[in-house]
Amino acid sequence: xxxxxxxxxxxxxxxxxxxxxxxxxxxxxxxxxxxxxxxxxxxxxxxxxxxxxxxxxxxxxxxxxxxxxxxxxxxxxxxxxxxxxxxxxxxxxxxxxxxxxxxxxxxxxxxxxxxxxxxxxxxxxxxxxxxxxxxxxxxxxxxxxxxxxxxxxxxxxxxxxxxxxxxxxxxxxxxxxxxxxxxxxxxxxxxxxxxxxxxxxxxxxxxxxxxxxxxxxxxxxxxxxxxxxxxxxxxxxxxxxxxxxxxxxxxxxxxxxxxxxxxxxxxxxxxxxxxxxxxxxxxxxxxxxxxxxxxxxxxxxxxxxxxxxxxxxxxxxxxxxxxxxxxxxxxxxxxxxxxxxxxxxxxxxxxxxxxxxxxxxxxxxxxxxxxxxxxxxxxxxxxxxxxxxxxxxxxxxxxxxxxxxxxxxxxxxxxxxxxxxxxxxxxxxxxxxxxxxxxxxxxxxxxxxxxxxxxx
Numbered sequence: 001x002x003x004x005x006x007x008x009x010x011x012x013x014x015x016x017x018x019x020x021x022x023x024x025x026x027x028x029x030x031x032x033x034x035x036x037x038x039x040x041x042x043x044x045x046x047x048x049x050x051x052x053x054x055x056x057x058x059x060x061x062x063x064x065x066x067x068x069x070x071x072x073x074x075x076x077x078x079x080x081x082x083x084x085x086x087x088x089x090x091x092x093x094x095x096x097x098x099x100x101x102x103x104x105x106x107x108x109x110x111x112x113x114x115x116x117x118x119x120x121x122x123x124x125x126x127x128x129x130x131x132x133x134x135x136x137x138x139x140x141x142x143x144x145x146x147x148x149x150x151x152x153x154x155x156x157x158x159x160x161x162x163x164x165x166x167x168x169x170x171x172x173x174x175x176x177x178x179x180x181x182x183x184x185x186x187x188x189x190x191x192x193x194x195x196x197x198x199x200x201x202x203x204x205x206x207x208x209x210x211x212x213x214x215x216x217x218x219x220x221x222x223x224x225x226x227x228x229x230x231x232x233x234x235x236x237x238x239x240x241x242x243x244x245x246x247x248x249x250x251x252x253x254x255x256x257x258x259x260x261x262x263x264x265x266x267x268x269x270x271x272x273x274x275x276x277x278x279x280x281x282x283x284x285x286x287x288x289x290x291x292x293x294x295x296x297x298x299x300x301x302x303x304x305x306x307x308x309x310x311x312x313x314x315x316x317x318x319x320x321x322x323x324x325x326x327x328x329x330x331x332x333x334x335x336x337x338x339x340x341x342x343x344x345x346x347x348x349x350x351x352x353x354x355x356x357x358x359x360x361x362x363x364x365x366x367x368x369x370x371x372x373x374x375x376x377x378x379x380x381x382x383x384x385x386x387x388x389x390x391x392x393x394x395x396x397x398x399x400x401x402x403x404x405x406x407x408x409x410x411x412x413x414x415x416x417x418x419x420x421x422x423x424x425x426x427x428x429x430x431x432x433x434x435x436x437x438x439x440x441x442x443x444x445x446x447x448x449x450x451x452x453x454x455x456x
Contacts, residue, residue, distance in 0.1 A: 003426065005074075006053045006057070006426055006429075008238065009049050009052060010054075010422040010426060011423070012080065012241070013049040014046075014241065014242020014419030015080070015081075015084045015243055015244070016049070017418070018242075018247055020038075021244055021416060024355070025412075031359050036361050043405065043415055044405065047405060050419065051395070053398075054392065054395050055388070055395060057392055057394050078237075080241075081238060082446065082447045084240070085241040088240040088241070088245075092213075095250045104141065104146075107146075107209075110194075110254045111209070112146055113131070113136070113189070114208070115202055115208055116131055118196075121195065121199060126326065126333065127326070128333040128336065133181065134181075143167075144171035144184065147167070148189075149161075150183055150185060150345050151345040151346070153180075153183045154169070154173075154183050158347070159364075187333070187337045187340060188337050189340040189341055190337070191283045191284055191319075192283065192323055193257065193280060193283045194285060197211075197284070198211055198257075209250070212249055212254055213250060213256075215259070216246065219263045219420060219424075220420070223267065224236060224239075224427075227427040233446045233448035237447055242420065244416040245419060253416075255285065255416075256417075257285065259417050259421075261277045261278070263420065263421065263424045266421070267428065269295060269299065274311070275311040275315040278291070278295060279317070282319045283322040286338070287404075287414060290404070291396070291397065291400040292315075294385050294396025295396065296311075297385055297386060297389055301389040346409055348370070348408045348409070349408075350408075350410030350411050350412070352404065352405040353405060353410070354410055370406060370408035374403045377402055381403060394428065398418060398425075401418055
């Protein structure tokens with residue numbers, strides 16, 4: 001697979017994820033067995049396509065002869081990517097009017113709790129200890145549909161997920177102080193950079209969703225800066241063509257806070273400061289932790305055990321320095337926040353394999369079964385990354401997320417940024433000039449460069 005095909009594959013995977021995400025949102029509110037199966041298959045197909053896009057990038061891609069058939073397929077693929085890039089631009093254009101579709105900027109509890117944690121910090125409190133969930137939501141005019149419910153208390157007998165009536169009834173009781181709140185996650189569930197980074201923005205009274213979108217633009221810019229100048233129009237078209245990254249950031253996601261430093265760390269992993277960048281990412285959201293062994297494998301392969309261990313130590317030190325104020329003042333509350341996603345009895349939820357069980361396509365397995373599948377997938381991913389460490393150096397940035405496809409909490413937000421990560425890996429490739437020349441010979445299209453002329 002030549003480099004231009006790799007870029008196209010990663011971008012098309014983002015388009016597939018875009019439509020899978022739309023269907024996923026529909027099925028959550030209107031359960032459908034066919035819709036659930038389509039989502040799981042589409043995300044699985046996108047993962048395979050992303051894997052193939054970054055597989056065997058360690059050598060020089062063979063320069064395929066430009067036959068008529070390949071020219072047609074190449075032009076068709078890039079025409080589709082250009083159309084999806086225009087869809088992304090339409091999302092960006094309509095971003096200031098997103099409240100017409102969702103009346104509040106607080107699309108999920110991650111956005112809400114991050115902002116409330118920042119407010120607690122500005123008031124001199126301890127975000128992991130002093131946050132008042134009900135006051136936070138009351139001030140913003142939102143309710144339990146933007147929370148993460150737990151399978152205990154009033155929800156202990158709920159099989160799959162509490163419905164709106166059950167959420168509203170429990171919320172009404174607990175918000176009036178009747179009984180202890182054990183049904184709703186109230187503590188910030190992420191490391192402190194998730195709210196530290198937005199403190200100035202919150203203090204100014206600005207919409208944090210704008211900040212998250214700017215983080216996406218910054219990450220895209222880093223990918224373009226790392227790439228050769230001739231390839232930038234193609235990469236920018238591909239980044240926008242991977243519509244899931246733009247659409248679901250605008251739709252409401254704080255994941256760009258961890259993604260931005262992670263992209264920087266992976267793009268320039270040969271630099272010593274990449275360890276600091278990764279440490280910042282790990283101190284932002286736990287999903288970044290899944291990338292640690294894959295980044296370490298590349299450090300180990302390129303620089304040896306001693307240098308890799310030194311960088312791992314720098315990353316760990318960065319993580320603990322950023323966490324120190326809360327660790328030292330109330331270690332119990334801090335730890336409870338960080339382990340919240342795995343320690344609390346959360347309902348099975350997501351767009352991965354578990355989506356089949358929650359929608360009746362197959363049996364809903366015990367959480368332990370999904371954990372076993374996730375562990376097996378993680379072990380297999382590490383094995384493949386180690387075997388392919390020389391031939392496929394960019395593979396880890398995709399493989400890191402694959403185990404979550406099998407988890408009992410496999411939220412769609414875990415997957416929608418994968419095309420950005422894959423394109424970050426491809427931006428490091430040295431054969432960009434040859435790829436651009438091949439694109440011109442194949443008469444491929446990009447919306448950020450003059451269309452190639454037909455070969456005579």
